[in-house]
Amino acid sequence: MSLRISLFGSNGRMGHAIINAAQQLGHTIAATVDLGDDFDAGAKAGDVIIDFSSHKITGDIIRLAAANNKPLIIGTTGHTDTEKKALLVEAAKIPCVWSGNYSIGVNLLFALTRRATAVLGADYDTEVIEMHHRFKKDAPSGTAARLLEIILEERKLAADAVRHGREGITGERTQSEIGMHSLRGGDVIGDHTVMFAGLGERIELTHKASDRAIFARGALRAAEWITGQPNGVYDMQRVLGLTA
Numbered sequence: 572m573s574l575r576i577s578l579f580g581s582n583g584r585m586g587h588a589i590i591n592a593a594q595q596l597g598h599t600i601a602a603t604v605d606l607g608d609d610f611d612a613g614a615k616a617g618d619v620i621i622d623f624s625s626h627k628i629t630g631d632i633i634r635l636a637a638a639n640n641k642p643l644i645i646g647t648t649g650h651t652d653t654e655k656k657a658l659l660v661e662a663a664k665i666p667c668v669w670s671g672n673y674s675i676g677v678n679l680l681f682a683l684t685r686r687a688t689a690v691l692g693a694d695y696d697t698e699v700i701e702m703h704h705r706f707k708k709d710a711p712s713g714t715a716a717r718l719l720e721i722i723l724e725e726r727k728l729a730a731d732a733v734r735h736g737r738e739g740i741t742g743e744r745t746q747s748e749i750g751m752h753s754l755r756g757g758d759v760i761g762d763h764t765v766m767f768a769g770l771g772e773r774i775e776l777t778h779k780a781s782d783r784a785i786f787a788r789g790a791l792r793a794a795e796w797i798t799g800q801p802n803g804v805y806d807m808q809r810v811l812g813l814t815a
């Protein structure tokens with residue numbers, strides 16, 4: 572299948588990766604849209620919209636996709652929980668794939684994290700650690716945010732169980748907290764670890780990205796998959812057939 576793509580965020584690191592991957596896979600970039608460009612004309616140009624730009628314009632892009640009857644692939648991260656909740660309501664009115672990470676490896680990590688959390692439970696202290704390049708604007712990463720959601724769901728904990736870093740006289744660790752640690756530096760493309768520390772053993776699930784092409788190829792696979800799907804917001808695990 573050959574797609575005509577409207578690409579929001581084309582000048583960025585991911586924008587370049589999508590342009591390269593699209594060329595290799597025989598897709599066409601019908602429009603590139605960045606700061607100062609005509610969003611409406613850009614959204615109209617392609618069969619599908621792919622967004623790797625800024626959390627500030629996700630709402631505008633969803634509205635344009637709806638107005639122009641285009642399916643939408645959202646890769647942008649950095650929304651607050653409240654923002655995302657409202658955006659999901661709007662995105663559900665069109666065919667949309669939304670994932671904080673389009674790599675196959677990380678989507679397997681999501682599944683493994685769910686299983687490990689269910690098996691190990693509260694006896695294993697669970698901490699999420701991520702590292703990204705110095706240019707990344709949001710923390711924790713969208714991938715880490717999804718890992719936390721999965722852990723909270725499995726452990727039946729509320730969002731306030733997440734403990735972002737530690738400092739001072741923190742007291743002993745409680746069983747009901749989930750640690751979250753974001754490292755930034757250099758050109759690291761994206762590392763994520765979920766650590767389960769018990770008494771006498773420790774299990775670490777780690778994914779390390781070494782090429783942004785993994786995200787780009789995944790987003791293009793999602794763009795091929797979404798064509799013809801009913802309205803609704805789907806995740807990458809659904810695209811990959813890991814969930815029904």
Ligand SMILES: NC(=O)C1=CN([C@@H]2O[C@H](COP(=O)(O)OP(=O)(O)OC[C@H]3O[C@@H](n4cnc5c(N)ncnc54)[C@H](OP(=O)(O)O)[C@@H]3O)[C@@H](O)[C@H]2O)C=CC1
Nearest residue numbers: 580582583584585605606624625646647648671672673786
């Ligand atoms: N889901 C996934 O698998 C992945 C998600 N990401 C996410 O994708 C997003 C982009 O990452 P990355 O490419 O590294 O970022 P960059 O900063 O390199 O690129 C951002 C792009 O978005 C454009 N942009 C920024 N603000 C606006 C705006 N207000 N209106 C229009 N265009 C805008 C920039 O245009 P200009 O150059 O003109 O400023 C630039 O082209 C981030 O949220 C990141 O977390 C990244 C990797 C994988």
Ligand SMILES: O=C(O)C1=N[C@H](C(=O)O)C[C@H](O)C1
Nearest residue numbers: 648671672707712713714761
């Ligand atoms: O900004 C990035 O670079 C990345 N962002 C995504 C995230 O926030 O999880 C995915 C990937 O880790 C790279």
